[in-house]
Amino acid sequence: MTQDVSSVTKGPPSGAEPLIRIEGVGKTFVGAADRTVALRDISFDVEAGSFVSFVGPSGCGKTTLLKMCAGLISLSTGSISYRGARRPIPPGDMGMVFQTAALMPWRTVMRNITYPADVLHLDKREARSRALELLKLVGLEGKESRLPQQLSGGQQQRVSIARGLLHDPAVLLMDEPFGALDALTREDMGFELQRIHQQSGKTILFVTHSIPESVLLSDQIIVLGTRPGRILKTYRVPLPRPRTIEHLQSPGMQEISAEIRALLSDNESRSVGMLGD
Ligand SMILES: Nc1ncnc2c1ncn2[C@@H]1O[C@H](COP(=O)(O)OP(=O)(O)OP(=O)(O)O)[C@@H](O)[C@H]1O
Ligand SMILES: [Mg+2]
Numbered sequence: 662m663t664q665d666v667s668s669v670t671k672g673p674p675s676g677a678e679p680l681i682r683i684e685g686v687g688k689t690f691v692g693a694a695d696r697t698v699a700l701r702d703i704s705f706d707v708e709a710g711s712f713v714s715f716v717g718p719s720g721c722g723k724t725t726l727l728k729m730c731a732g733l734i735s736l737s738t739g740s741i742s743y744r745g746a747r748r749p750i751p752p753g754d755m756g757m758v759f760q761t762a763a764l765m766p767w768r769t770v771m772r773n774i775t776y777p778a779d780v781l782h783l784d785k786r787e788a789r790s791r792a793l794e795l796l797k798l799v800g801l802e803g804k805e806s807r808l809p810q811q812l813s814g815g816q817q818q819r820v821s822i823a824r825g826l827l828h829d830p831a832v833l834l835m836d837e838p839f840g841a842l843d844a845l846t847r848e849d850m851g852f853e854l855q856r857i858h859q860q861s862g863k864t865i866l867f868v869t870h871s872i873p874e875s876v877l878l879s880d881q882i883i884v885l886g887t888r889p890g891r892i893l894k895t896y897r898v899p900l901p902r903p904r905t906i907e908h909l910q911s912p913g914m915q916e917i918s919a920e921i922r923a924l925l926s927d928n929e930s931r932s933v934g935m936l937g938d
Contacts, residue, residue, distance in 0.1 A: 681705035685739035698889040699725045712865045714875035722890030723868040736878035756825035758838040762817035764809040771805040777828045795823035815842040837869045
């Protein structure tokens with residue numbers, strides 16, 4: 662189910678084959694004593710070059726879904742296709758930024774950022790010069806020789822964003838990448854990400870808890886509910902880019918933010934009600 666923001670024009674229909682197709686995907690974690698249905702019947706398409714956000718309460722399966730796209734978690738049902746073939750996104754085509762920075766404490770900032778080049782056997786000199794550019798981009802110029810513990814949590818997360826971009830992947834999977842940043846840095850990084858997206862034509866799958874952030878950045882917002890994790894609604898945001906802070910105040914954006922908020926709080930009260938049954 663896709664809903665367009667009423668006050669803006671409709672986006673072009675997606676006739677071409679999508680870059681990523683998720684069809685009927687489900688995940689049940691089976692433990693020694695219990696089973697958790699993390700996701701049920703998830704289907705959506707991601708067009709090449711688009712920015713797709715996932716919004717939903719804690720535990721609705723956002724991280725699980727991204728990890729399935731990356732081939733890090735198996736599917737219980739359904740299928741994932743990438744460029745028309747039934748497979749997850751190949752490692753060389755994808756950069757991942759996790760919820761926590763997940764840096765290697767014994768490696769310097771430079772060697773953490775160039776880690777994908779080691780794994781993918783890329784040219785070391787090129788990787789170093791690209792890492793220096795990326796350090797500038799994320800505002801950490803001059804910090805390449807530091808160890809992770811000599812950086813703040815927000816700075817560590819910025820290192821992990823640079824690492825995700827190192828090999829210039831076609832697809833970026835970002836799991837709450839800005840969660841550890843202060844509000845102002847977060848806003849700056851959001852606009853940086855929008856710039857990177859526009860300039861590079863990368864496809865970005867982005868998990869966030871911030872509704873305004875998702876509305877500002879996305880072409881498509883997938884709102885997930887919990888118990889079980891499932892899609893409540895998909896929104897398209899075909900507003901022109903670049904989007905600015907002022908756009909956030911526009912009626913179209915305000916309307917969609919309010920609707921997502923209402924949808925999520927309705928889902929939350931229903932699932933709390935179910936628990937009480
Ligand atoms: N390896 C695992 N084994 C068992 N259950 C798991 C595993 N990984 C996740 N789960 C369960 O699956 C559900 C979805 O977890 P997931 O981490 O994907 O949620 P999320 O939407 O990313 O939450 P958050 O916003 O808190 O990061 C949760 O109920 C979680 O407990
Ligand atoms: Mg998560």
